[in-house]
Amino acid sequence: MNYQNRSFERLTDVSEILDRLNDRQREAVVAEPGPLLVTAGAGSGKTSVLVRRIAWLIKAFGVSKHQIMAVTFTNKAAREMKSRVEDLLGMNEAPYRIGTFHGLSNSFLRIYHEAAGLESDFTILDSGDQKSLISRLNRDLRISVGEFKPQQFQNFINRSKSNELRATALSPRNYREQIFVRVYEAYENYCEANSLVDFEELLLRTVELLKRNQLVREELQDRYQHVLVDEFQDTNSMQLEWLKLFCGKRNQITAVGDEDQSIYGWRGALAENMIQFEAIFPGTRIVRLEQNYRSTQTILNAANAVIQHNDQRYSKELWTERKKGASVKLFNAYDSGQEAKFVAEVILSGVSRSIPYSNFAVLYRTNAQSREFEEVFGYQQIPFRIYGGLRFYQRKEIKDILAYLRLLVEPNNNEAFSRVVNFPRRGIGSVAQERIAQYASSRNLSYWQASSEIVKDYSVQVHFRAALTNFLELINRIREEGEHESFGDVIASTISISGVKQFYKSRKLESDITRIENLDELENAAVNFIRRSNCKDSIESIRPFLDTVALDSDDKHDENTLNAVQVMTLHLAKGLEFPVVFLVGVDENLLPHVLSLKSDQNGRRGADKDSLAEERRLFYVGMTRAEQQLFLTRSGIRMVRGRMSVFRPSRFLKEIPRQFLDTVPFNQKIDSDFTKKINPDDLLGSTIDHRVFGRGCVTGLRHEGKFPVLTIDFDEHGTKQVLWEMNNFKVRR
């Protein structure tokens, strides 16, 4: 147990882990194993700390990489953490168990499926699947859509599950609750019978497994002696339970989070978990990271002032060694069109000074606000990329192909069967499908098995039999051909043989062109999957592929290389940073949003004060995304649901002290510091950070035609000639 000595022995090897860390960060990285809470303000290098702590545990404390589990919320964060640990320690030295709550739960449930009461090949339902399943069950239960919407049931079920409540544990007190519990029960039974597991279920099953099965619990607690969590403020009660169960009595947990960036309270996240951490894990050491490496002091001052209006937080104040910077700018537009035009103008004026489009971000509260910006940017030919909206793997055409794939390996999967049996149309309509279902349930067969029998039954209509035979043969044919094909080709032939591609080609709609592109993209994704994973390049990889796809809806990866203005909601912006940020729609009733100002009708959460505080945090998150310049814009008039409405300035604006905020006069072109071009000629002799090669010193400069070329001595990559690409450089103090 004497870690100190071991660390001393190895210290020389490992000192680079602590390179370029400030005192607080270092304190967190080297803290003795035990409960550690790092309250990490925006831009304070929390990921660095987490990554280096993992490295430190391994190198200094001699912990095996197999004994470490690191948990994140997004696959993106998990991937980043993994690759950064690998950068630090070398390929294959990173812990294997770095993943999301859901991804890790899934892995454990596959391993311990029997103890968890699951089939080994259970299918993961995404939220879309879940919703359509509930709708279907409601139809069977004769629940009228007028009275209750599927969405309500979905919320109810997920909320119950995340409170660790099964349907049997609920006792309805009135008619309304009776209906809800009945649907929940039916849903659970159906999932159980068909080996379906939704997102919440992944976590709940894991929690139940660890609670009930001592053997498994001890085995896992023994294996993962060190647990690390990112974005701890976003954990809900079940996720906390999950963590506690893995930690066991050892309590060697490192949690990193920022209660000021808790913006998912409406989904059950409990920022209180941060506050209660000490009480839950006795002997907690708390380290506060307050030095910010992202924004100017002015932006931080403004943001600090705003967030100070919230209580229930560890008081912390971000500071930076960076320069003061330009004041925060406020633009009061007459209407939302003008608001968008202002943003476009500022961007264009920046671009004319060779600032790349990708340095700008437009952040808003609601997706509906994107429209104006799309229009103006389109008109002004400003390249932009909107994040959010329907995810790649949620699109109909993609889900259809995935269902075909599933049917290839699991013919008895009724979900997949129903989805594709009549798409594209093959004359097996609702009547025919009803008949299959009847036949199946009366004989306790799957739809596939039922169909195989119906086909041989000569008392059944010829048309029906022929259509069904065709379908069965189609699936068999894809499977047979797939036996000798590469995985990519399996996907390709599924797309073509199924007739899905032909279907979209035959129609001449605008949207069908994108659909076909998406299908092609799916082929690429399949090829990439084989390259990135260590799965076989054959039809056998369908299962792991479907699993990955269900849990990792990540869109195309290296979009950030694209030179376009980044447009997204405040929620999606968390964790990102941009040189110039436009936080738009800073109006009362929009930010804070109306619906957060009064308690909502479902009785979900009535605490106005809590939700107002969350809106404020949202505003704070937006502000702290900005590195150099922050613009706040608002508009007196905007269209809401087809009606013109008048808007007053957001109350949050008053919370920004005057000296940090300047109002941009109407119709006056802004001309501020941020648009100053970083001139390559001024860089000679200075230290820079390169996006790819890291730190280096500029030792030479020459011009090749239009392009400046810098000679740079990199710390880790030797001397290189590098083309001046503004995007790739940051100047160090």
Add this chain to the structure above:
DNA sequence: ACCTGAAATATTTTT
């Protein structure tokens, strides 16, 4: 099976 028009609905969404 497919089309059509009325009706309902519109905050945020890591998995």
Add this chain to the structure above:
DNA sequence: TATTTCAGGT
């Protein structure tokens, strides 16, 4: 205003 969903007619 824009989009989706559903009932009802053909």
